[in-house]
Amino acid sequence: MQQTADDMDAVAVRTWCSLALEALGRERAAIDAINVYPVADGDTGTNLYLTVESAAGAVEAVFAAHETGSSVPAVADAVRAMAHGALIGARGNSGTILAQLLRGMAEVLADGHDADQLRLALARAATAARQAVAHPVEGTVLTVATAAAEAAARTAGDPSAQAVVQAAYEGARTALDETPGQLAVLGRAGVVDAGGRGLVTVLEALVEAVSGEAPEHGIWVAPDIAPVTTAAAEDCAAGGPQDGSAFEVIYLLEAGDDAVDRLRARLDGLGDSLVVVGGDGLWNVHVHVDDAGAAVEAGVEAGRPYRIRITHFGADRVHLPHSEPALRGVVVVVPGPGLSGLCSEAGATTVLARPGEPPASGELVDAIRRAHAREVVLLPNDAELRHTAAAAAEQARTEGIRVALIPTRAAVQGIAALAVHEPDRSFDEDVVAMTAAAGATRYGELAVAERQSWTMAGICQAGDILGLIEGDVAVIGEDVPGTARAVIDRMLAAGGELVTLVLGEDVPDALADALEEHVREGYLAVDTVVYRGGGQGTPLLIGVE
Template sequence: MGEVLDGVAVLRWSRLTAEALGRARAEIDALNVFPVPDGDTGTNLYLTVIAAADALDELPDGEPPDSARIWRALAQGALLGARGNSGVILSQVFRGLADVLGPLEGPPDGTAFAGALAHASGLAREAVERPVEGTILSVLAAAAAACGAESSGTGLAGVTRAAAAGARRALGRTTGQLDVLARSGVVDAGAAGLCVVLDVLAAVVTEEYPERYEVPPRAAPPRTAGAPPAEEHPGPQGPGYEVMYLLDAPDEAVHVLRERLDGLGDSLVVVGGDGLWNVHVHVDDAGAAIEAGMAAGRPHRIRVTYLDAGERPHAPHTGRAVIAVTAAGGLAALFEECGARVVRRESGTVPPLAVLADAILAAGDEVAVLPNEPEVLALAEAAAERARDSGARIAVVPTKASVQGMAALAVHDPLRRFGEDVIEMTRAAGATRFGHLEVAEQEAVTSVGLCRPGDVLGLIEGDVVTIGADVAEVARHLLNRMLSGGGELVTLIAGVHAPPALAGALEDHLRGDHPDVEVGVYDGGQERYPLLIGVE
């Protein structure tokens, strides 16, 4: 058949691209020296395309869905699963193609595809705060230009071949466009991955499949006569952490977010729209980058990667320790009474990553970390990764609430083997449902209806399940919901703004309606939440 880019062809392209990048990712990783030599560009591109292909596989069975749905699913899957700087940019390529080709009534011709690739190139460049030549952006622009030059009177096969060939020619030029590439004797890794993507596309359209898709080998860096050999990598320069997250935020908030993140670091790429964004940035202060997202909207799927900048850390102390992160003084005292070392954070913020990493390093050579907030979890993983370079054994117990952290500490046993101790702490945390009360500050739509400023919200594991005007009434309803599936121990942690008689009233309620449940009441001193609840 050939020369068709319909829904079936897009499905084939996504699957074959994932396979090709899977085979080539180690070679692409070896080229990765810009923007930081962390050797993961091929892997990130592969994982991004896998996410896009998986999104297509999740479309309903039966008759093949229309091309518009397939293009949308491809772009959305890549957006949600994008990894790394190049992966986020590649998601924009898919989005640009989807914008133009998805609405067409039939398969695109050469002219339509050329226009779509030009649109994709423009979107990708706009997404990068400070574009650099000699990268995937340059190669994408060259592919679009070659495509456009070929599109007049040429079919789809000729245009896709031109795009792939133009990208390959531009790839060879990247070495001379960036000093860091020239010093290492490599082409740009992200651009090499894009060439594989376009090569596979041309193969699918023409039905001419090569035995393999070439990745340029890494050459020896050029040397000046008499000069000593250059280091493989002179050591990473610039920010030490890659921060990525999905962000639910209104479009108008993203401009301010871009400005704030641009002032914090580099390699800033923000893509998306219609309230959902994928944010990528390299920074020294990962916590500040996450807080910027919290100020703009709701960040989730947060990932923080230590880029191995600077000297390797070392762990000066030995022994077993548990570190708990909290903002509240009362909770800090509770954790310390249970034997944990506490890292304090300001209410509504996350702790500085460097502070958390230093605390882990100072704690011992076997350390369990209790983040106690979803936003802190990714930071804790990055801090742990950094600390592991010292040779210490670090485990992050995925506690998303302080009551889960307390449950984990309750079963902590320093006499057990470290791995077994972490498993038991993780089990205890996972067996603890958590809820809390908070007071709405603005009007919003929740899963149970509209809330207005001053309304009391009852949440279970982050989801609003009840809204009311009275703190005690909402708390009783929340407890009943949380105990509907059973429970042996209820933990109540009162905050600064809890009514004085709240804890006692809830104890009376539990004795009357749930007499078999053990109750523990504590003063947490937290500012934001009048009440924290745990059910084990």
């Protein structure tokens, strides 16, 4: 149904997301082809598409909750879902900035959605995006967003939402055409800014969502600008301010405002292309660095990083301080002697975490020394150990040992990281591979309730079997086998290719056999691997990769 000219309700938000996703799907390859700034890695269009895909999925989830009734979501619910979906799914520099633009708009549109609110929303979006970027550069998506907001502001007094978004779109188009003259790297390549072109595409979808018709001037096309070749892109990027960074690091972070302010300062000293977006305790962090481990560790010190993604920009861009072969070690904290033996066989130095007695930083420093290596990867395997592990890593560095802390929060994540460890490759590449493996592993565990208490799954009684997923109680059961099956089913509902089971000390092998059969019968192409060696009081650890 066509929207009226002054209507920006929840249906329009849903339509906007759908149209933007469709448009970016068409434009993705073309936007990727002109991506030369800040890094000529040809993925801006793809990153924008994936970011909007996450936003659209979140909005659809809100609408799905209303399918059984005749009502539709409130516009506030729709725009907040859009912003949250973009935040948790943001990819790359461009996607992270777009997520902040959408968040800025949502902050205003949640309180109203007429023409005046749209003007304010576009202004808030442009301001928020600039504030999120450590060193804003003109000739980028930030310039295009500002131009869109300024053009919208010039419609003041016009009650038509359609007029506002049309003006924003036209202002963005004009600003995009001017970007090659504002940023030298774009001028050398003969292209407009890729992120800016993506934003124009998103604003074009907004015009159609509000008015029911495509913009009157049609889709934006850059005259006389062809996709830049790979060689030309690399030549252009070589002169850019971001030249030299080896890795792109992105993660979600749960942390307070003060901790994030300190994180920004630290990451700004480590690298460039720094963008930190979000708020209310949840942030998306993006940075280009040479030391990926240090960027992740900074997040550990600030709060709880997860969904960590590290991308190598290519071996030709890497300048590693340890290019010669180096003796390397891995230090792993384990919950039981069984896993200690398994990790030792894989060449790791282990530290046993006894029930109620987590290792102190001194124990971890001693283990790093016992590894007898110039380079050490530290796997704490417990969210509560992140600060202890960070202190140990810092102490070891003062002794001349290069330490990378990977913030594993469970033993199964440590097992996944250790499985891809290759001491023959460069230290940074090894850390990237291990971090990616750990980050791709969701974790769960079974525990026995000690007393009656409230949980996220309801009230549990002493003796109940609790099924935890990512640290939160998801299932309350009466027995270990049934609770284990329920937890595995919930974890595999999000997909997976491998289930790792770590049995506690007193758990019979028959449980593993039964769970293996459950996975085999219910989930085709999902493998199961079993280890014995969980700690006391923990019947089962579960990992899904």
